[in-house]
Amino acid sequence: MPSKGTPGMKAALQKTDRSHEPFREIIDRFGLLLGRQAEARDSLEPVDLGTFAPDEQRFLNGEPLVNFLDTELLQGPFRQTASRVWPVMGVIFPSLAESLTLLERKLADVPALSSQCLQAVAQGDGETLDSAAARIGVTSDFLLMALGAAYAPCIAAHRQALVSKAPVEVWRKPYCPVCGSDPDLAVLENHPDASEFLVSKSGEVWHHCPVCAHRWRFIRMVCPGCGNQDHQTLTRFTLAESPREHVYACEQCRQYLPCLDLVEQADKIDFDLAALKAIHLDAAAQTRGYVPLSPAPWAALGFAEEQTKAS
Ligand SMILES: [Zn+2]
Ligand SMILES: [Zn+2]
Incomplete structure (x- = not known):
């Protein structure tokens, strides 16, 4: 069921002006996806990040907090958001539906592959991404987009827990x-x-x-x-x-x-x-x-x- 964030998003999407008209279809489609991602984020129970303790100096030198996180801790929430977001993504973008179904099935069948995908998207690791894409039988560009759509609500739901540990x-x-x-x-x-x-x-x-x-x-x-x-x-x-x-x-x-x-x-x-x-x-x-x-x-x-x- 729609979460509290969604009616406001719908109203905001309808409140557009003439400059948006040429992009109406794109705004509507991606707006639906962003709405489903917001629902997924709001419905997620953040997991305990355990001993997450970023090195302050490395952080201040420019390493984002996710670098200090054991991404495997997010495996459960990641799979949960994927199963909420990907089916909707396949409806909004029908040409992706088949690959999204294949992806979800492969990740469910092979937990190590799911870990590899999560690591690739969290760390921005191109080699790991390419190797996962080859194992699944999809292109790296598609895989990155699909993983990103599921990863975003998952990391957003843990943002407060992460920022509380660093300046x-x-x-x-x-x-x-x-x-x-x-x-x-x-x-x-x-x-x-x-x-x-x-x-x-x-x-x-x-x-x-x-x-x-x-x-x-x-x-x-x-x-x-x-x-x-x-x-x-x-x-x-x-x-x-x-x-x-x-x-x-x-x-x-x-x-x-x-x-x-x-x-x-x-x-x-x-x-x-x-x-x-x-x-x-x-x-x-x-x-x-x-x-x-x-x-x-x-x-x-x-x-x-x-x-x-x-x-
Ligand atoms: Zn420049
Ligand atoms: Zn961010």
Whole structure:
């Protein structure tokens, strides 16, 4: 049954404007998937992470928390979310249904293969992924997408337990301190602090993780893709019809990240859906020849090419 998060997500999805119309079908399909992932996350009982104790120095040097986790502990929740998310994924994307059924059956039959898959997706280990894909008889790209869809709710449900063991508030890397994912969205907002005399009118940059839903502060005027700090090669553009929505792009690595300016917005936004609803910014950036930093699957649809390829 739908969880508490879902009616709000449905309402948020319906509340779109004209800039979304060309992407209506993509938004609807991925919105259904994100809704099912949110349900899976909310219904999961977090497991005891045992002796999870990240090395603080290594964390501060840039290793995300998941590096210190025995991923085998997440095997139960991972299989649980897979069995909730994959059938829906097969309905939303019928061309994937057969491979998803095959995948679920193989993982149920061979526990070692399931462990290998979980390790591949959690550690971003390409060799392990390729070897698992060959054993299952699917492509690595498909496997990564399917595993990611099941892994995301699973790691999101354990986020609080993970961040409670490390000083995540000091993290300023471009990728997520919890799971290591690249962000799918930047947001400008103010977090007024009694110790800060001046609050920047232009806001702080906060990144959102599409995998575990963590949000962390990043540095202004730095490319999150390559670290470029030369303001002459950092571009920001805005679409005429949506002045509070921007794209940050870098001329050195040609990557971009959509950005929402919430500095003067009082209403809370649904971060689970915000990047999907910024899909017109993906299209605008890709038309200009930039490539997405975001690992979100819709960002990889290739908007610079013909739209028909997307469906
Ligand atoms: Zn994350
Ligand atoms: Zn760059």
